[in-house]
Amino acid sequence: MSKGHRFVPFSARRGLSLAVSAALFSGASSAQQLEEVIVTATKRAESVMDVPLAVQALSGDFLRTVNTDDIKDLVAFTPGVTGNSKDSFLDTIAVRGISTNDFGNGGDPSLGVYKNGFYQGRNGAAVTSVFDLERSEILRGPQGFLFGRNSIAGALNILTRKPVRGDSDSYVDLRAGERGIFRAEGGTNFDLGDAVTVRVAGLHSREDGYVDNVVTGNEHIEHEKTAFRLTGVYDAGGALNATMYLEYEDREQSGTIYRATGNGPAYAFLESIYGEIPVPGDSRDVRIDEPRNGLIDNGEIFQVGFEVNYDLGWATLTSLTGYKEHDYHYTEDFDATALTIFNYEQIQDGEYFEQELRLTSDTDGPLSWYAGASYYREEIDTEFLGQQDEDVYCNVYWGQACADLFEFYNTYYGGAYAYILNDYWGTYNWSPSGNNGLIDDWNRTRGKYQGWAAYVDLQYRFSEQFDASIGVRYNDDEKEMSQEVLTDRNQSILGQVVQTGFTTPEGPVSDTQSWSEATWRAVLNWRPTDGQLLYASVTTGYKQGGFNSFSVTPGGPFSGVEAVPGQFRPSSFDSETVISYEVGYKGTHLDGASQLQLNAFVYEYEDLQATCSDPGSPVVIVCNTGTVDGQGVEGVWNYAFTDNWSFGVGFSWFDSEGKGVQDFCADGEEFLGDRSACEGSPLPGIPEWTAYATLDGTIPLATGELFGNLTGFWEDDAPADWVPFTPETIAAGAREGGGYTEVQALAGYRSPVGWSLALYVENLFDDEYFDSEGGVSSASSPYVQSDISPSRPRTAGVRFSWNL
DSSP: OOOOOOOOOOHHHHHHOOOOSSSSOOOOOOOSOOOOEETTTTSOOOEGGOOOOEEEEEEEEHHHHTTBBBBBGGGGGGGEEEOOOOOSSSOOOTTBOOOOOOSSSSSSSSEEEEETEEEEEEOOSSSOOSEEEEEEEEEEEOSSSSSSSSSSSSEEEEEEOOOBBBOOOOEEEEEEETEEEEEEEEEEEEEEEETTEEEEEEEEEEEEOOOETTTTTTTSSSEEEEEEEEEEEEOSSSSEEEEEEEEEEEEEOOOOOEEEEEOOHHHHHHHHHHHHOOOSSSSTTEEOOOOTTTTOOOOOEEEEEEEEEEEEEEEEEEEEEEEEEEEEEEETTOOSSSSSSSSEEEEEEEEEEEEEEEEOOOOOEEEEEEEEEEEEEEEEEEEEEEEEEEEHHHHHHHHHHHHHHHHHHHHHHSSTTHHHHHHOOSSSSSOTTTTTEEEEEEEEEEEEEEEEEEEEEEEEEESSEEEEEEEEEEEEEEEEEEEEEEEEGGOOOTTTSSSSSEEESSSSSSEEEEEEEEEEEEEEEOOSSSEEEEEEEEEEEEOEEEEEEEEEEEEOOOOOOOOOTTTTTEEEEEEEEEEEEEEEEEEEEEGGGGEEEHHHEEEESOOEEEEETTTSSOEEHHHHEEEEEEEEEEEEEEEESSSEEEEEEEEEEEEEEEESGGGGSHHHHHHSSSSGTTOOOOOOOOOSSSEEEEEEEEEEEEEEEEEEEEEEEEOOOOSSSSSOHHHHHHHTTTTEEEEEEEEEEEEEEEEETSEEEEEEEEETTTTOOEEEEOOOTTTTOOOOOOEEEEEOOOOOEEEEEEEE
């Protein structure tokens, strides 16, 4: 994974972009000293080593070197953050074990993603390509005081490169590799008059698929992306300066790939009906049917933002105004087999507006502070499809009698299920669906969400060694959501039996709810010597509640509820909260050649939002239940051991325990006899250990230099479900897996006039693993155990860069 480095003379401005908290200053050599990384995570420009937060800062140059594609690739270099995946979903990313567990659009992400301080939203819109970046800042733990939108698990802020007057800062970066890989990235600056400077940057990237569907012959996990960004800065040298960001991206790629394992009771159940259901021998092959539109994860995103700063003398007034809209179309074969058990489709468009006003003190006294207020409004319109074959529904839910009578009644009555339908509904004139025998279960949700917040953070310096801060934030959120079942699109008499289980004969049912919460943070900082920081903090966090996209309340028998306005409404879930305790150390040693960050945390998470089973229904909903106690240790060490060689290592250890999580226990009664057996289970999908290491170096030549990079990532195995990992549950299909090791390498030549040429190899040892692994499933369930999205194979390529 590599796209190389930019080679430019060192300056204070370039020092910010070349410095990386991953310990890679792999541009011009330094005097055996790591460059200082300046971040704005606390709304002031500070060294990352002086910020009392668990924050990982990575320069844009480094992120190109290690071949990041989108924002989720930052996960590998951030201790305490896991769950990269090859789609546009945020659901898989977990910060200290906490992830977004919601398959609809009535909730909110647990991880806040921001670009230049502007909130990026939800699935389909938030995951965009990374190009022409200044740096990224990834913060772990509740973040309620740094951005307009609150974030309960952590925050990922991408900062793009701004134009600088009088400096073209132009570059072109080209990469080509196996499977049709081609990526072109570039940017340049223009001065327009005496006060306005503009930067134009763009990206085009494509890659052919490497997962073969042996049923259709199609290849998957491919992509083609085109993005453009225009950044304009107004600065006449006075009190006022302003920046405009305008960005557009068009993304076409595969939806999530599910690959059946062939193990577990659900697989045996299906084979008892249909006979052998083969599984491909190659881990990068699948045997699946594909939805009508193929497997797609397509998005079109436009956003514009305005940042205005005005120096009042005693404080700086900042205004952030943002608008974003997106169109999103997604499909997947969730059941992982060639049977049409569950094909899923999502068609979505949304608009998002935000406004934040902030005052940041500019005085030199012992008291410093910042305070702000923010407002947001979101409108989102989504159509969901759950699709199943009528034969599958008949055989799975009505049993072998349906299969035995299939051939006779298909001829005599004109339909496979006429006999059964006659028994239950008293009709003889039904014929199978004209939709190729498929049940289409469409529903539509429309959401109007808005909220406001106000916050203040005060810091007081008691001495050169000791200071403290305290912050308070008040959040107020309101959601209006409607649900409508689109029965006119369902041609099967079987009705809404795949994912909704109700109808809305008199039009949409809707509800409006609101949530509010005050959160706070207190921090103590002690600097015993220059370059040393010890801190302790207590932080509370909150995420508002929301609505389920596939169920109504009051409930009733599945496929037997007629939801009418005034009597029914979308089912909802409540807010969740956390209190987190953290201690940390940051130190610079050996005259700046070594930087060490260590932190430990303990948290209690209450009313966790996660998916659970709706009783009497196959529908999965979001509910609140239980408490999760989490604890962990994270560390990063960067060391420049010669003028030309440096390395960085990072690790995390995490442990958790769920209490009162019976509702999340997958099929607990069947496998364990009692759902309470899940008590004490760790959070599923979260590895106990993670680590990365990266080595970077240069060898000077008379006419330039040789350069190279070697990077490795490792994750421990993780439980796939809340079900405890015991011999009994293993026999029933419980799994522990998902661990992986991946290594990538780069080597090349950089000329003194600005161009460089390098060879790279990704996944050097061709390690075969999956983004995640599914766990247990019922012995009468059609949803089989599956692995999700195989790893990319070993891939070689060449990269050329030219800094003009």
